[in-house]
Amino acid sequence: MMSNATPTEADEDVLQYPAPSPVVHYGEQALLGALLLVPEQLKTIGPLEPEHFANTAHSALFAAMRTVSPPTPEVHRTSPVWPNQLLDAARPQARTLTASYLHTLISICPTDAHAPAYAHMVRSGHARRVLRQHADLLAQAARAPGPGPAEAVLTRSDELATYLVELVTAFPSHPGSMPRTSEAPRPTAERSAEAEDDERMLLATATAHPGELLRMRWLHEGDFTNPLHAALFTSLTALARSGAPVDPITLLWEAQQKGLLRDGPGPAEILDLLTYPVGAPEHWGQKVVQRALLRQAVAVADRIAALTADEATSVHQLAIGSRRTLSALSAVRRRWHEATGSLPRTPPPRQAAVSLPPPVTRGSPAARANPGPRAPARSGR
Structure with missing residues (x-):
């Protein structure tokens, strides 16, 4: 016969959530209560897997429901064979699961007829x-x-x-x-010494080889982390595309015309930034993008x-x-x-399985019902 033992005070501490329970937790409880009350509802809830449950004890209990054959309706109405079998099957994975908690699940469920709706909550x-x-x-x-x-x-x-x-x-x-x-x-770009160096090298090499900018249409102003570097890149690109002369002095003049020197670094600092190219613009541009x-x-x-x-x-x-x-x-x-120069990837198949780590579960294996137990669920049959 199914035990009616009440959990000890220590058990209560283990069974309750350390924080307020999410709404889906009560959906999990109601679904399991419905299935405990009427095992035939397993046929009505649609595709559902044990890993769909956030609570580890709920997951273990549902896995047991999937593997333990329920008794006939006549036996189920007169004997607690089904709950006892489930408890024995689920306890190796959820040791703190108790008979009294199964009673709580049944009392939480308003009606077993709503089991498909509860299952939808669990899937969601x-x-x-x-x-x-x-x-x-x-x-x-x-x-x-x-x-x-x-x-x-x-x-x-x-x-x-x-x-x-x-x-x-x-x-x-x-x-x-x-x-x-x-x-x-809109996220702001985090500036770092490495990013600053890459952008300075790009500007210096592009100033020395402006023709290569015409082949770098994949690089945008918004890719830069430093607003001054982004503005200088825009000016440099405009000069190169218009066929105007490009060197550190002409770019400095363009920067002045656009007001970039008004509140920023002085002319000597801009020239120093543009005067020492190393490598190719494409290399530094790839790092920026x-x-x-x-x-x-x-x-x-x-x-x-x-x-x-x-x-x-x-x-x-x-x-x-x-x-x-x-x-x-x-x-x-x-x-x-x-x-x-890499080819875009072929989109993965629509039905491809995605491997992920196990869902993050709450810290406790089973949760004390809150609010307290209500009247036993009414059968929807």
């Missing part, structure tokens, strides 16, 4: 968490030191794009499909993270908003391919 919560993981992995690739950061960013970007296609297919559109989350402020690619990847990841943090945003809205955000990165990556 999982989709939100996985999308956030993709965003975090993209940001991590952009910030990680080491050789070939652009390739790592492109790989993560392709994985994110594939997952967004899956979300749009799995979660249909509805009125108001565009996300309502406020746009994040790669840095812009990484910077845009971080901005995309931050925006998607902000969308997933807004729980009022539906999964379809998340997918649409994230795809629009990702298009900004696609524009920079096209220029990166032009700069490096």
Whole structure:
């Protein structure tokens, strides 16, 4: 017979969340309560996997439901065979799971007839968490030191794009499909000594070889981290494209005409910046556009993270908003391919599986229901 033992005070501390439970947590509880009450509802909830649950004890309990054959309806109505079997099967993965918590799950569920709706909540919560993981992995690739950061960013970007296609297919559109989350402020480029040096070398070599600028249309003013460098690049490009004479003195004159010396460095500092070319403009330009690619990847990841943090945003809205955000990165990556002479990647197959680390779960294996237990669920049959 199913035990009615009450957890000890120490168990209560383990079972409760350290922070207020998210709404999807109650959806997980209601779904499991419905399935405990009426095992036949497993046939109505659609595609659902144990990893779709955020709570480890809930995941273990649902995995047991998928593997343990439920008793006949007649046996289930008169004996707690089903809950006891599930408890025995789930405890190796969730040792703090108790019989009293299964009673709590049943009492939390308003009616088993709504099990498909609860399952949809669980799938939505999982989709939100996985999308956030993709965003975090993209940001991590952009910030990680080491050789070939652009390739790592492109790989993560392709994985994110594939997952967004899956979300749009799995979660249909509805009125108001565009996300309502406020746009994040435009990111400011972080200036560093390395970035400053690369941009100075680009300006010096381009001033010495202005003809090569005509073949570097893939480099934009917005790729620079230093506003003065960006303005000098714009002036230099205009001179080269108009066929005007280009050297440090003519560029200095152009900078003065555009007011760049008004509140910035003096003429001697500008000349010093332009006078010592090393290497080729294309080499330094590639470094500048790669840095812009990484910077845009971080901005995309931050925006998607902000969308997933807004729980009022539906999964379809998340997918649409994230795809629009990702298009900004696609524009920079096209220029990166032009700069490096590499061929754009073939989009990954629509059904391609994306390997991700396990979903981030809450710290405790099972959560104490809050608010407290209600009246037992009413069967919808």
